[in-house]
Amino acid sequence: MKLPSDIPVYGDTAYRGDCPRETVEQVTFFSELRKRYPHTLGILALHPKNEEKRSGAKFGQLARDKAMGLAPGASDIIIPGSPAFVCELKRQDKTKSNWQPGQLEYLLAAQAQGAFVCVALGWKAAMEALDEWLK
DSSP, X not given: OOXXXXXXXXXXXXXOSOOXXXXXXXXXXXXXXXXXXXXXXXXXXXXXXXXXXXXXXXXXXHHHHHHTTOOTTOOSEEEOSSSOEEEEEXXXXXXXXXXXXXXXXXXXXXXXXXXXXXXXXXXXXXXXXXXXXXX
């Protein structure tokens, strides 16, 4: 997926090779964030539980979740603030990550409302983006 040029990508976009899965990167990011900022950002930061493939009785739950505010495509890391921090986390080797429906649209909508938006390739890149946001 081609990103608009005004959405920064943190991390080495040329890296190809072994790297942790996106969920591992996310767990590591939140663990590190809560260790560094236990009384501030570690409390505020969140990962919205998003859509997953559902069938049968779970399919009805998806409709209820959407009615209750589930936002398809919501980014992996959201920190309320002024401006908000909105980061889509992908694997360090970007060729091993997939974009889900609505993710780019969510980033663009957040950007249009003044949020600091970015894509991070791995947890260390997400920390780099966070450091820039904090400046």
